[in-house]
Amino acid sequence: MKKEILSTTLLLSVLAGSALATEWSLEDCLKQAEKSSLSLQVSKLGEEQADVSVKTAQTGNSPTVSANIGNTLYDSPFAPGPQDHYRFQVGLSGSLVLWNGGATSLSIESAQISKQASAYKTELALLQVRQNVLNAFFNLLASKEKIGIANTALELANAEFENNMKLFEAGSLTRRDLVLSQSNIAQKKVSVLTAEQSLDNAKTTLRQLLELDRDGEFEVNTAGLDTLPPDSLSKLMDYDSLQVEVKKNYPGLVADSLNVAAAQKNVKLAGKNSSVTVTLGAAARTGFSAWESDRYARQLKNGYTHELTLNINIPIIDNGTTTSKVLSAQISQAQAEISKQETAKSLENTIEQLYLNAVSAEQQWFAAILQVQANEEALKVAEDQKAAGAITYTDYLQRKTDVETAKLNLTQAKYSSLLARALLDLYSGKYGE
Numbered sequence: 001m002k003k004e005i006l007s008t009t010l011l012l013s014v015l016a017g018s019a020l021a022t023e024w025s026l027e028d029c030l031k032q033a034e035k036s037s038l039s040l041q042v043s044k045l046g047e048e049q050a051d052v053s054v055k056t057a058q059t060g061n062s063p064t065v066s067a068n069i070g071n072t073l074y075d076s077p078f079a080p081g082p083q084d085h086y087r088f089q090v091g092l093s094g095s096l097v098l099w100n101g102g103a104t105s106l107s108i109e110s111a112q113i114s115k116q117a118s119a120y121k122t123e124l125a126l127l128q129v130r131q132n133v134l135n136a137f138f139n140l141l142a143s144k145e146k147i148g149i150a151n152t153a154l155e156l157a158n159a160e161f162e163n164n165m166k167l168f169e170a171g172s173l174t175r176r177d178l179v180l181s182q183s184n185i186a187q188k189k190v191s192v193l194t195a196e197q198s199l200d201n202a203k204t205t206l207r208q209l210l211e212l213d214r215d216g217e218f219e220v221n222t223a224g225l226d227t228l229p230p231d232s233l234s235k236l237m238d239y240d241s242l243q244v245e246v247k248k249n250y251p252g253l254v255a256d257s258l259n260v261a262a263a264q265k266n267v268k269l270a271g272k273n274s275s276v277t278v279t280l281g282a283a284a285r286t287g288f289s290a291w292e293s294d295r296y297a298r299q300l301k302n303g304y305t306h307e308l309t310l311n312i313n314i315p316i317i318d319n320g321t322t323t324s325k326v327l328s329a330q331i332s333q334a335q336a337e338i339s340k341q342e343t344a345k346s347l348e349n350t351i352e353q354l355y356l357n358a359v360s361a362e363q364q365w366f367a368a369i370l371q372v373q374a375n376e377e378a379l380k381v382a383e384d385q386k387a388a389g390a391i392t393y394t395d396y397l398q399r400k401t402d403v404e405t406a407k408l409n410l411t412q413a414k415y416s417s418l419l420a421r422a423l424l425d426l427y428s429g430k431y432g433e
Contacts, residue, residue: 023221029133029210036211037129043122050111050118057111060104065094070287084289091285101275110265117258123251127426129209134422136206140220142415143202146408147195153404154188161185177393184397191404225418230365233421239355242424246351249429253347256340263333270325274315281309351427358420365417368410375403 024032034040070089097104164181167173207218237245247253284306288299315322382399385391 023219024210025221025223026134026137029137029206029220030130032210032212033129033133034126037125037209040122040125040129043118043125047115047118047122050115054108054111054115057104057107060097060100060107063094063096065092067092082292084292086290087287088290089285089287091283093281093283093285095279095281097277097279099276099278101272101277103269103272103275106265106269106272110262110269113258113262113265117255117262120251120255120258124255127251130426131423132209133206134419134426136202136209137220138415138419138422140199140202140206141222141225142411143195143199144220144222145411145415147192147199149404149407149411150188150192150195153400154185154192156400157181157185157188180393180397184400225415228414228418230362230369230414230417233362233417236355236358236362236421236424237428239352242355242428243348243351245429246347246427247344250347250427252343253340256336256343259336260333260340263329263336267326267329267333270329271322273322273325274318276315277313279311279313281311283307283309347427351424354420354423354427358417358424361413361417361420364413365410368406368413372403372406372410375399375406379403 068089068091070087072087072089073085074087075085076083161178161181161184164173164178168175168178203218204214206220207214212218236242284304286300286304288296288303290296293299379399379402382391382396386393386396
């Protein structure tokens with residue numbers, strides 16, 4: 001019967017199946033982490049700030065209007081005759097920039113690009129949160145399975161000791177072998193304690209990522225992964241195609257590209273500091289004087305003036321301000337380009353390592369299955385040899401330890417393979433589609 005080839009994405013979606021009320025599937029964990037992650041909340045605030053920056057830049061195309069009210073007390077001690085000592089002025093003024101060399105447009109374009117980059121930075125933060133959850137989740141599954149192996153080994157050691165005690169009392173077993181059997185129990189107890197501590201640490205790590213209280217119950221749903229055969233997995237994408245797919249979907253690389261584009265706009269914007277600026281202005285004002293003067297309404301009427309101005313500002317000498325701004329913007333552009341190169345190189349190295357891990361872990365998974373089978377067969381032979389007195393009890397215990405070690409290696413290889421595949425899917429953009 002032809003075996004069905006499952007993709008890793010479908011494999012992981014099994015984890016989203018129904019679980020007990022106290023159990024968490026992988027999908028549950030990912031949703032909870034996305035909802036509670038502080039780093040993700042900070043990134044979303046960055047998006048809001050970028051949106052504010054765009055709106056601020058857009059105000060450069062809008063007129064400004066302001067009202068002013070002035071109250072002045074004054075005195076002219078050397079002036080002859082009666083005099084006023086109070087002056088009231090009220091006015092309305094506005095201005096509109098007609099031309100500034102395109103600086104406003106460049107500011108808007110730069111802010112809009114930065115806003116797009118901030119959105120991809122949020123996606124990058126989400127990717128990192130999901131990566132942390134995947135690592136913690138599969139580590140917890142491995143720890144959970146390892147503690148099962150340790151408990152089974154302890155139960156077998158206890159049962160064997162009870163049987164050995166009967167043999168010792170019957171004179172069929174030496175005291176040395178009985179002590180070795182008892183020592184084996186002690187070693188298995190230590191293994192159980194170590195496995196329990198590892199499981200507690202794994203739970204704590206995942207719980208902290210999900211921002212859950214320590215007091216509540218917390219169990220994960222394995223959803224059949226503990227019995228999953230390695231030949232049910234789909235074939236890995238070839239390395240070159242994988243790199244192309246990852247670079248196309250990796251939000252950090254897109255964000256860096258946008259940062260470079262924004263930096264290029266800022267270089268042009270810095271050069272506009274020496275541009276001619278044309279401003280249209282308008283104003284209207286009136287007022288009156290008191291206390292010696294009267295007829296305030298007539299003063300307000302006769303004192304009313306309005307004006308329309310066209311100002312042209314031509315920078316001549318700015319003491320190197322424009323040059324300094326351009327150089328600073330060029331340095332920022334160079335830094336953005338280097339950051340993009342570093343991101344691309346780091347991403348390439350990360351994917352290469354994950355790919356090698358996936359290939360290696362899958363091979364180790366197959367090899368570990370065969371090793372478990374071989375060690376179990378060796379243990380059966382050792383049991384017959386022990387019964388016949390052909391090997392020492394120490395050699396027999398070693399065969400049992402070999403089986404336990406092989407099972408632990410199998411568990412580690414299995415979850416390492418599943419984790420590596422899950423991370424490759426994550427970087428390839430197969431989550432949240």
